[in-house]
Amino acid sequence: MSLQDDRKEYLNGELGDEFLLANPRELFSAWLEEYRLLGNSDSTAFALSTLSKDGTPDSRIVLLKEIRNEGFVFYTNYNSKKGRDIANNSNVHALFFWPEIERQIRIKGKVKKISRIDSEKYFLSRPKLSQLGALSSSQSEKIKSRTDLELKFDSYKSKSGGDYQCPEDWGGYCLSFEKIEFWQGRRSRMHDILVFEIKSNSEWSSFRVQP
Numbered sequence: 771m772s773l774q775d776d777r778k779e780y781l782n783g784e785l786g787d788e789f790l791l792a793n794p795r796e797l798f799s800a801w802l803e804e805y806r807l808l809g810n811s812d813s814t815a816f817a818l819s820t821l822s823k824d825g826t827p828d829s830r831i832v833l834l835k836e837i838r839n840e841g842f843v844f845y846t847n848y849n850s851k852k853g854r855d856i857a858n859n860s861n862v863h864a865l866f867f868w869p870e871i872e873r874q875i876r877i878k879g880k881v882k883k884i885s886r887i888d889s890e891k892y893f894l895s896r897p898k899l900s901q902l903g904a905l906s907s908s909q910s911e912k913i914k915s916r917t918d919l920e921l922k923f924d925s926y927k928s929k930s931g932g933d934y935q936c937p938e939d940w941g942g943y944c945l946s947f948e949k950i951e952f953w954q955g956r957r958s959r960m961h962d963i964l965v966f967e968i969k970s971n972s973e974w975s976s977f978r979v980q981p
């Protein structure tokens with residue numbers, strides 16, 4: 771089948787106008803829970819887009835680890851490419867795509883580091899080998915070979931004796947959203963798209979846009 775013939779009808783659900791009155795945070799959580807219940811791996815994965823100093827956009831997948839009142843928490847290396855982008859420009863974009871339920875969520879917002887204590891607490895809750903992976907990788911930096919990477923991992927393993935501290939350059943960010951758009955696929959490309967623009971924690975404006 772050619773790419774051009776690869777088509778589907780979206781029949782799974784709808785987002786009626788009554789959802790314009792929904793609390794966008796609660797709607798996000800309800801959609802996420804629905805998706806997680808399907809049991810897909812990495813169901814909390816989203817594409818995070820940042821801007822480099824020269825204005826070039828860049829995207830990569832990260833995992834959502836917590837929903838707070840202030841926003842969405844993910845963890846990474848603060849000196850990674852994304853960390854450097856964020857240090858220069860805290861405006862980011864997040865994109866969730868859940869094909870099995872024909873939904874997309876787009877989020878525009880700003881990120882801030884979470885507290886060191888919270889990052890350490892989460893770091894220590896991770897499996898030991900994931901802790902070691904974070905410790906021994908200078909995320910986004912060049913390395914000569916896979917062997918060199920594994921040597922780094924082994925050398926951290928033998929040095930630390932099994933007790934790993936959260937690296938200074940590793941931790942969480944909280945993405946507080948300014949705008950969130952919910953997309954539900956519908957028949958004949960007449961999709962539902964509801965947008966919420968946040969004014970404060972409890973105030974937002976909402977509207978429907980054409981698909």
Ligand SMILES: Cc1cc2nc3c(=O)[nH]c(=O)nc-3n(C[C@H](O)[C@H](O)[C@H](O)COP(=O)(O)O)c2cc1C
Nearest residue numbers: 812815830831832833845846847850851852853910
């Ligand atoms: C399913 C999946 C989940 C990922 N989760 C994370 C994550 O939570 N944090 C992270 O730093 N990188 C995660 N990554 C790796 C990133 O996509 C990316 O390769 C890495 O963070 C380096 O990105 P950067 O060089 O743009 O900073 C994940 C990748 C995939 C495919």
